[in-house]
Amino acid sequence: MILLTGGAGYIGSHVCIALLDAGLDVVAIDNLSNSNIASLERVQSICGRSLVFRHADIRNEEAIYEILRACGVTAVIHLAGLKAVGDSNVRPMTYYENNVLGTMRLVSAMKKAKVKTLVFSSSATVYGVPRYLPLDEKHPLEPTNPYGRTKFFIEEMLRDLYRSDDDWRIGILRYFNPVGAHESGLIGEDPLGVPNNLLPFVAQVAIGKREKLLIWGNDYDTPDGTGIRDFIHVVDLASGHLSALRHLTKRGVLAVNLGTGRGNSVLEVIRAFDAVSGRSVRYETGERRAGDVAIWYADPTFAKEALGWKSARSLGQMCADHWRWQLQNPDGYRGIEVLKVQERSRDADRHRRASSPEVLSKRRIARPHERA
Numbered sequence: 001m002i003l004l005t006g007g008a009g010y011i012g013s014h015v016c017i018a019l020l021d022a023g024l025d026v027v028a029i030d031n032l033s034n035s036n037i038a039s040l041e042r043v044q045s046i047c048g049r050s051l052v053f054r055h056a057d058i059r060n061e062e063a064i065y066e067i068l069r070a071c072g073v074t075a076v077i078h079l080a081g082l083k084a085v086g087d088s089n090v091r092p093m094t095y096y097e098n099n100v101l102g103t104m105r106l107v108s109a110m111k112k113a114k115v116k117t118l119v120f121s122s123s124a125t126v127y128g129v130p131r132y133l134p135l136d137e138k139h140p141l142e143p144t145n146p147y148g149r150t151k152f153f154i155e156e157m158l159r160d161l162y163r164s165d166d167d168w169r170i171g172i173l174r175y176f177n178p179v180g181a182h183e184s185g186l187i188g189e190d191p192l193g194v195p196n197n198l199l200p201f202v203a204q205v206a207i208g209k210r211e212k213l214l215i216w217g218n219d220y221d222t223p224d225g226t227g228i229r230d231f232i233h234v235v236d237l238a239s240g241h242l243s244a245l246r247h248l249t250k251r252g253v254l255a256v257n258l259g260t261g262r263g264n265s266v267l268e269v270i271r272a273f274d275a276v277s278g279r280s281v282r283y284e285t286g287e288r289r290a291g292d293v294a295i296w297y298a299d300p301t302f303a304k305e306a307l308g309w310k311s312a313r314s315l316g317q318m319c320a321d322h323w324r325w326q327l328q329n330p331d332g333y334r335g336i337e338v339l340k341v342q343e344r345s346r347d348a349d350r351h352r353r354a355s356s357p358e359v360l361s362k363r364r365i366a367r368p369h370e371r372a
């Protein structure tokens with residue numbers, strides 16, 4: 001039984017699928033501050049399996065302890081957190097409170113419940129401005145914004161925790177730039193308001209919700225002048241969590257990059273999106289965004305060595321899957337909060353037929369969620 005914090009979110013819902021498809025049981029918790037419970041209903045439809053949902057906040061140590069105990073949790077994947085870099089500059093204390101304090105409370109509850117296996121979602125942003133490329137795990141950690149510092153402090157805290165009690169097994173996953181969506185088009189990234197990140201913005205321009213993309217700077221020292229990032233398909237990223245769980249057999253702390261090792265520029269992403277969508281994404285160029293780096297991409301060697309994991313999906317597939325999600329859900333999860341039972345079963349049947357029999361549980365699709 002795996003406890004997944006932030007399970008209703010963009011990455012969390014995809015991690016849920018990876019876990020359920022692998023035959024694991026999941027209790028997902030989320031305070032729904034940046035997500036919609038409909039994502040988890042759809043996860044159940046896709047997998048043809050139920051999960052347990054608890055509407056809870058990671059800062060509520062008592063509630064977390066009760067869930068760990070009552071559900072018989074053996075390991076935790078911790079994704080809950082606030083994640084917007086710009087917002088973290090405006091209200092840093094909210095980020096420290098939610099991310100750092102929240103993780104402290106979660107870990108205290110785990111300690112009390114004697115659950116000592118943890119996979120934590122960190123970010124490539126902990127490296128700060130690259131001193132060299134590709135970024136390997138030995139690169140100095142020099143985050144340049146409060147959000148990145150919350151991830152850095154949590155990483156340090158988890159190392160201290162292990163030093164104080166070497167029973168812990170801790171995996172720290174440093175994500176590069178997660179994009180795309182599940183191939184069903186049923187779940188994906190659903191930003192509130194104006195998207196901060198490139199792919200959701202591009203998709204909203206392609207579908208006509210926004211007039212044009214503003215490219216933040218075309219005078220970087222890169223081949224076409226626009227920023228370069230290591231975009232990774234969210235389904236590949238999700239499978240990295242499963243690999244991490246499987247490889248946390250030895251006690252210790254393991255920090256691992258989850259990236260592809262390839263960099264693509266903003267203009268390359270636009271062209272790839274145009275090709276799969278058959279639309280032409282309008283854009284214009286503006287000033288650089290404060291705090292942006294020109295280029296980063298991962299060295300994924302250690303992920304292969306330590307976890308036996310590597311990414312599989314191309315930039316074209318990332319764009320195609322992101323586009324399918326956008327086309328099928330132009331308003332994200334809004335307006336579909338309660339799915340009709342019939343629709344759920346139809347989706348489940350379709351996916352059951354498409355999946356191999358051994359990965360699907362025979363359990364019926366249970367009520368979508370329970371609120372604690």
Ligand code: NAD
Nearest residue numbers: 006009010011030031032033034035057058080081083123
């Ligand atoms: P998301 O906002 O979609 O998911 C985070 C989830 O956590 C949301 O459902 C939110 O409601 C929940 N949450 C926030 N605070 C909570 C709290 N105190 N208690 C319970 N639930 C809480 O974001 P995401 O993109 O899925 O990111 C998941 C994790 O991955 C985050 O920790 C983020 O920092 C990290 N990450 C994301 C990216 C990215 O580009 N998406 C990159 C690197 C790292």
Ligand code: UFG
Nearest residue numbers: 083123124125175176177196197198201214215216227292
């Ligand atoms: N960009 C634009 N216009 C936009 C949005 C983005 O030109 O409207 C450009 C940016 O300047 C950058 C590239 O697209 O060159 C990627 O920008 P994103 O905002 O999508 O991604 P970042 O690399 O800046 O940051 C993201 C998350 C961070 C996380 C980091 C590493 O926002 O939280 O990836 O995982 F830390």
